[in-house]
Amino acid sequence: MxxxxxxxxxxxxxxxxxxxxxxxxxxxxxxxxxxxxxxxxxxxxxxxxxxxxxxxxxxxxxxxxxxxxxxxxxxxxxxxxxxxxxxxxxxxxxxxxxxxxxxxxxxxxxxxxxxxxxxxxxxxxxxxxxxxxxxxxxxxxxxxxxxxxxxxxxxxxxxxxxxxxxxxxxxxxxxxxxxxxKSAAPLPVQIRKPAKIMKQLSLPSFQTYDRLPWLTDKPLAVNAHAYSPLFVRINNKEQLRYTAELFQDQMRYVWSVVGYHKWDNGPIYLALETSEDGSDRRYIPVSLLIELGSFYR
Structure with a gap:
């Protein structure tokens, strides 16, 4: 480079x-x-x-x-x-x-x-x-x-x-x-060496609003200390949605979950997007997402 x-x-x-x-x-x-x-x-x-x-x-x-x-x-x-x-x-x-x-x-x-x-x-x-x-x-x-x-x-x-x-x-x-x-989610630890991506998964884009499971279903049972079931579903290529209600539930955000990056210094960043063409992917720490919202199948 x-x-x-x-x-x-x-x-x-x-x-x-x-x-x-x-x-x-x-x-x-x-x-x-x-x-x-x-x-x-x-x-x-x-x-x-x-x-x-x-x-x-x-x-x-x-x-x-x-x-x-x-x-x-x-x-x-x-x-x-x-x-x-x-x-x-x-x-x-x-x-x-x-x-x-x-x-x-x-x-x-x-x-x-x-x-x-x-x-x-x-x-x-x-x-x-x-x-x-x-x-x-x-x-x-x-x-x-x-x-x-x-x-x-x-x-x-x-x-x-x-x-x-x-x-x-x-x-x-x-x-x-x-x-x-103040966020209770732990910050990723900064290690004094170049960080490497240990594992990654990229899934196809899909229409976020084809289904609205947050209106009818219970969220997946995950928390900051036990979120391996979430990654089992992602690795099985299930179509998951993430939603967060902020500002005392005045605003709802919804994203498709389309992959992740796991870095060798600890943090895992989930790939989220709102469009079907895959042009707008954001990678956000999973610990923060779990704290602020919920995942749905």
Missing amino acids: RKKFIKLTAACVLTAIVLYAGGMQQQPASALSTPAATYEPVQQQAEQWVQELSSQHSFAAWKKADLVISPIGPGTHSWLVLVKLQKQTVGYLIVHAFESGGYQLGEYGTSSTPPFDQGTLSRSVKQLELLQPASQIEPLYINPLLSVWKIADGKQSYYTDSSSGESLPIQDKDWIAAAAA
Whole structure:
């Protein structure tokens, strides 16, 4: 894999938001830019993950790709890493820093429209039909299921899903409550060596809403300490669905389960998607998914 290069995109992303919002005052680029040295450790770690993932068939386009890195939101110690091939986005990673040192791979995927995509943001703002230009647009990220744009027009704040662009039926108090809730799911342990994928399974895409088992059936009996029955079903190529009700059941998310990656440093990431064409797969830690939602056969 050829050497990746890094672009300092914090200024670019914020400037794009400013120009789109219309009502915001543009800040000097020097005030928004970040020294290259700040991103170097993130880049080095991301390159290791990208190199390993590119050995998988569905990630083959990553072999000759470049990385574009930008921070996510205020005070999160998280970065969005876009994987670019000839200027086209072919995937992404979200990376978190441990307070004790090292990095955690929060999620990754092969979507051409990853979380916090500017095109998705533009559609979200248009769909809100604001009476006046947005005064503030801010990316907010807690985990893969709690990832939003906060859009304010001076009088009210609106929240839209960072991946789908869908408007969320929540208010500031709902987001604050979600942010205050600490996840009980254990974080993957960062081992000081290049991580390798020990086992992987990729299943065919299927229509998520062909069946609605969460309305009629009980969820599979799995928990963070005993989820081997879940992988027995996945390895048997059963069509499973995952659903989570968030913000005190105001919003339901539903995905098809279409595979997994097991890394040698412990974490297992389930492959989820909402489309039938397999173009939008997200890999999310199974421990987090078990904590926040349920699986159905």
